[in-house]
Amino acid sequence: MKCNEIKNNIREALNLDCIKADKGVQTHLENCASCKNYFLYEEKLRKGFAEIADQQPPAELEARFMTALEKEEKKDAPVPWFARLSAFFNTFHYKTAFISCFIGFFAAILLQQTDHIQNTSRSKSVSLPAVSKSVAPQKIQSPEIKLSESDSSMIALKKNRQMVKKSDSLQREEQNVELKETEALIKMPENNYGENISTRMMAKKESGTKDRRAAPVTAMFRSRAPSASAPEIDSFAPEGKQQDLSENVVPDQRIAELEKIIDNYNLELAAGPLNIKTLAVKGLIPAEKLDYFAPPAGMNWFVQIK
Amino acid sequence: MNTNSEIIWKKAVRGDQQAWQQLYQMFSAAVYQFFLKNTQNPELSMDKVQEVFIKVYRKRESFTYGSLKTWIFRIAKNLLIDEWRKKGKAELASEHVADVVVADDNVEEHVLKELEHQSMKLLIDQGLEKLKSPERMVVCLVYLAGLSIFELSQVMEIPLGTAKTRVRQARLKLDKIIREQLELKSLEKSL
Numbered sequence: 001m002k003c004n005e006i007k008n009n010i011r012e013a014l015n016l017d018c019i020k021a022d023k024g025v026q027t028h029l030e031n032c033a034s035c036k037n038y039f040l041y042e043e044k045l046r047k048g049f050a051e052i053a054d055q056q057p058p059a060e061l062e063a064r065f066m067t068a069l070e071k072e073e074k075k076d077a078p079v080p081w082f083a084r085l086s087a088f089f090n091t092f093h094y095k096t097a098f099i100s101c102f103i104g105f106f107a108a109i110l111l112q113q114t115d116h117i118q119n120t121s122r123s124k125s126v127s128l129p130a131v132s133k134s135v136a137p138q139k140i141q142s143p144e145i146k147l148s149e150s151d152s153s154m155i156a157l158k159k160n161r162q163m164v165k166k167s168d169s170l171q172r173e174e175q176n177v178e179l180k181e182t183e184a185l186i187k188m189p190e191n192n193y194g195e196n197i198s199t200r201m202m203a204k205k206e207s208g209t210k211d212r213r214a215a216p217v218t219a220m221f222r223s224r225a226p227s228a229s230a231p232e233i234d235s236f237a238p239e240g241k242q243q244d245l246s247e248n249v250v251p252d253q254r255i256a257e258l259e260k261i262i263d264n265y266n267l268e269l270a271a272g273p274l275n276i277k278t279l280a281v282k283g284l285i286p287a288e289k290l291d292y293f294a295p296p297a298g299m300n301w302f303v304q305i306k
Numbered sequence: 307m308n309t310n311s312e313i314i315w316k317k318a319v320r321g322d323q324q325a326w327q328q329l330y331q332m333f334s335a336a337v338y339q340f341f342l343k344n345t346q347n348p349e350l351s352m353d354k355v356q357e358v359f360i361k362v363y364r365k366r367e368s369f370t371y372g373s374l375k376t377w378i379f380r381i382a383k384n385l386l387i388d389e390w391r392k393k394g395k396a397e398l399a400s401e402h403v404a405d406v407v408v409a410d411d412n413v414e415e416h417v418l419k420e421l422e423h424q425s426m427k428l429l430i431d432q433g434l435e436k437l438k439s440p441e442r443m444v445v446c447l448v449y450l451a452g453l454s455i456f457e458l459s460q461v462m463e464i465p466l467g468t469a470k471t472r473v474r475q476a477r478l479k480l481d482k483i484i485r486e487q488l489e490l491k492s493l494e495k496s497l
Contacts, residue, residue, distance in 0.1 A: 012455055012474075014454045037413040037418055041413040045430070048427050048429070049430060049449040051426075052343075052431075052450060053336050053451070053452070054335060055339060057335060062327070062331075064356055065330055065355075065360075066323075068356055
């Protein structure tokens, strides 16, 4: 190995221990005074540099650094979400946009509610009696029920339907919904109900009573006829007219109970056969009383409207 | 990065205050001396040391592999160059072509003898003052900070060969300065 090369290696070595460990270099150093002197000089130089590097900076520097580090850590600390949100909304443009959206949203809801109320108040499909806002249906004074026959019961039916007055738009709406549902259930089916004896009772408005019901006066009877045809219904005498019911009328206390149910729930029934089962499905008649209310074999309940 | 400094670094990244203190104690002396020898200003050197470690903290997430020492001294070197630019020594920051120094690395016996009576520390200080700034920086990075030639090339962002040449040139100059001082002292004694 050449001296220049060895001296270069010595100068560039990270650690002189690796030079000492190199046997080739060691052999050369033992035999070459120049390289040996250079190696000794390099050792002293490195030692001098190490002494300089070990000189600690002033003690206050560490304290300064740790203080500065704490400040940096506080800057990095996560900002609570509400502080960030607050800072976000504090910018003018976003504040304005947010407030505008907020106002617009509630204005839209208000308009929607107003439209809905106006639409429902315009509805005049069925005139309903005043109904209270309470959950339980308000009991309305039922008209007096008495047995009678009417020749023009169909006409009376139509007239009575038109006689209902509304007292309150909200009550009307609730009543309308309720009655429509019930009417759909009690609608006149067209089946033949078999042959039979007719019994009839008629519900009549009590004079002087404020008619709060939307439903017209109803009459119920058991019919002997195959179906409650118009002539048969017409055969019943209108209000005031007496008719001999001995042939067709069969007294039945169940009729009174059914009429009571009709009055209590303020049902609007169509003239014609009444299916007890539909009342039971709607919960108007307890299921256990279905058999009780079932008409005798060969008979059916019929509703007459006056 | 050796195992010990690696463990300390991982703790420090997670926010361990004690780990940061340990890291500071490991590297602060070499960094301080690096700045002190290159600026000759203790106050400025303290500020720069703090700046280095704060930068290390801020950029801790960006250091993922390699030598921690190399990374710290790269930050230190860049801060030193920025300082030169502020003082109008921009030309020193540019790539420096070292003066061609005739290779005279013979160390005479009498120089070695004189060395025994002199403080090498003092001689090094005096020698570093007489070096040019880029040469001084190279010498400090290799012999004060303890970087290898390869690490120097990474810090200076220069090729390995260029790093070797710069170290050789700077050392030859320093050695010449030190030998001249020793010979002068030896002569004074003989007189």
